[in-house]
Each structure stands twice: as C-alpha cells, then as structure tokens.
Amino acid sequence: MDLVLSAADYYFFTPYVYPATWPEDDIFRQAVNLLIITNLGGYALYFFFATLNYYFVFDHSLMKHPQFLENQVQREILYTIRVLPWMSIPTMLLFLLEVRGYSKLHDDVAEFPHGWTQLVVSVFSFLFFTDMLIYWIHRGLHHRLLYKRLHKPHHIWKVPTPFASHAFHPLDGFLQSLPYHIYPFVFPLHKVVYIGLYILVNIWTISIHDGDFRVPRFLKPLINGSAHHTDHHLFFDYNYGQYFTLWDRIGGSFKNPSSFEGKGPLDYVKKMEEEKSNCHAGNGHKKEKLLNGEHSKTE
Numbered sequence: 001m002d003l004v005l006s007a008a009d010y011y012f013f014t015p016y017v018y019p020a021t022w023p024e025d026d027i028f029r030q031a032v033n034l035l036i037i038t039n040l041g042g043y044a045l046y047f048f049f050a051t052l053n054y055y056f057v058f059d060h061s062l063m064k065h066p067q068f069l070e071n072q073v074q075r076e077i078l079y080t081i082r083v084l085p086w087m088s089i090p091t092m093l094l095f096l097l098e099v100r101g102y103s104k105l106h107d108d109v110a111e112f113p114h115g116w117t118q119l120v121v122s123v124f125s126f127l128f129f130t131d132m133l134i135y136w137i138h139r140g141l142h143h144r145l146l147y148k149r150l151h152k153p154h155h156i157w158k159v160p161t162p163f164a165s166h167a168f169h170p171l172d173g174f175l176q177s178l179p180y181h182i183y184p185f186v187f188p189l190h191k192v193v194y195i196g197l198y199i200l201v202n203i204w205t206i207s208i209h210d211g212d213f214r215v216p217r218f219l220k221p222l223i224n225g226s227a228h229h230t231d232h233h234l235f236f237d238y239n240y241g242q243y244f245t246l247w248d249r250i251g252g253s254f255k256n257p258s259s260f261e262g263k264g265p266l267d268y269v270k271k272m273e274e275e276k277s278n279c280h281a282g283n284g285h286k287k288e289k290l291l292n293g294e295h296s297k298t299e
C-alpha cells in the first residue's frame with residue numbers, strides 16, 4: 001500500500017492539499033491519506049467492476065425469481081455505500097502498520113532469497129492460505145452466536161446480484177478480508193503481487209455473485225464459482241469457500257451446485273416463465289407446482 005500512498009502524495013496530496021511543513025512520513029498524515037485511499041479505492045473497485053458485471057454478465061432474468069427482493073439492487077448498493085467507510089477504519093490501521101514497515105512486503109525481487117521462483121510460489125501460497133482462512137472464518141460466521149449479529153445482512157439477498165458482493169456488516173466484511181492482511185505480516189510477498197491479488201479478490205467476490213453459472217468443464221470440480229456461492233445464499237450451510245472447493249470438500253460442506261443439476265434459480269425462472277406462457281395460451285394445463293422441495297432453505 002505504500003506504493004499507492006507514495007503515488008497519491010507525489011501527484012496529489014503534497015502539491016495540492018497539505019502544507020509543505022507536514023512531512024509525508026508523519027503517522028497521522030499517513031493514517032488520513034490511507035483512510036481516503038481505502039474509501040475511494042473500495043468504492044471505485046466496487047462500482048466499476050460490479051456495474052460492468054451487472055450490465056454485461058449478470059442474467060437479469062434472475063430478477064424475476066420469487067426470492068428476489070423489491071428494489072434489491074438499490075438496497076444492495078445503498079447498504080454497501082453505508083458500510084464501506086466503517087469497514088475501511090480497521091483496514092486502514094492494518095495498511096498503516098504495513099506502510100510503517102512491520103510487514104514482510106518487498107518491492108525488489110532481489111530481496112527474495114530464491115528470486116522469481118519464490119515470487120511465483122508466493123502467489124500460490126497466498127491463494128492457499130487465504131482460501132483456507134476465509135473458509136473457516138466464513139464458516140465461523142455461520143455459528144448461531146455470530147450469524148444474526150454479523151453475517152445475516154449478507155444473506156438477506158437470497159438471489160444476489162454483483163452489487164451484493166460487498167454488502168456486509170462492516171465487521172463481517174473486515175473479518176473476511178483479514179486473511180489478506182495477515183499473510184504479508186507472516187510470509188514475504190512482493191508489493192505489486194499483493195496489490196494485484198487484493199484487487200483480484202475484490203473482482204472475484206463480485207463475480208461469484210453474478211449468477212453466471214458457467215465454468216469450464218475441467219475446472220468445475222475445483223472452482224468455487226457463482227453457482228456454488230448462489231447456493232450458499234439459498235441454502236446457507238454449503239459452499240463457504242472463496243476461490244476453490246477444496247476446503248468445503250475437506251470440511252464436509254461441499255454441495256454440487258443446483259444449477260449444475262438443472263435445478264438452479266435460473267432454471268426455476270425459466271420453468272416459471274414457461275408455465276406462465278402455457279397458462280396464457282389457455283391450453284388447459286393446470287399450473288404445476290414448480291418447487292421441487294429443494295428450492296431454498298429458510299433460516
């Protein structure tokens with residue numbers, strides 16, 4: 001984050017905002033700047049990628065699903081706008097520790113004893129580490145003592161849109177991002193790799209809420225995609241994972257997505273539409289019950 005902070009100081013804060021007497025390495029100035037950067041960066045990532053996804057990937061017919069709430073998109077956005085600043089406060093404190101030199105982040109490959117090999121391995125180890133911790137943190141958030149207070153706001157959306165991706169109680173959102181902050185304090189990581197992976201997880205979080213259930217066949221058993229996460233919103237106790245299905249399989253919470261079996265929310269909407277058009281055609285068909293007993297689970 002110090003790369004971003006230095007750039008913001010160089011191009012904006014130092015020439016245009018702060019008096020020359022306020023040193024760039026003053027801790028209070030760094031805290032204020034990091035808070036501004038975290039908020040603006042968070043909103044920018046969220047609105048840019050969620051909007052792109054909403055218009056170009058998200059299947060809008062999902063909005064006809066009976067569990068899609070009234071004004072849901074507006075509510076998801078408003079909720080996120082309200083909570084992001086709160087989420088950014090503890091996040092800023094961790095970024096501050098990192099900027100003050102307490103992390104194991106490096107900006108030169110030469111600083112890694114095993115050079116490029118170590119850098120490549122660090123990407124995989126970062127993904128493994130964060131995927132594991134997010135699984136257990138998310139699963140912990142479903143514990144009855146925590147669920148109602150912290151995690152329930154994210155489960156209001158049974159059929160989420162990309163805009164639900166960051167709609168969390170602030171503490172819930174922060175806890176689920178914690179593995180990303182812990183890693184560079186424990187293991188060496190390149191700063192650019194870190195920023196790249198941080199942006200990537202934000203995009204990924206949006207993508208698993210987009211209702212695009214397609215995954216390349218060879219990746220289907222491995223990747224925790226939108227099909228898995230949509231089922232998590234519908235059925236609660238399954239598919240807690242982030243990138244991969246590994247920890248759900250180890251933890252016994254893996255569920256083959258309903259949309260892979262032709263029983264997903266999109267299939268439901270399609271059936272519903274077919275039923276409707278049959279009824280309108282007046283062909284005498286009785287309206288069949290669409291629910292097959294596995295439509296969703298109530299809390």
Ligand SMILES: [Zn+2]
Nearest residue numbers: 138142151232
């Ligand atoms: Zn959950």
Ligand SMILES: [Zn+2]
Nearest residue numbers: 154209229233
């Ligand atoms: Zn979600």
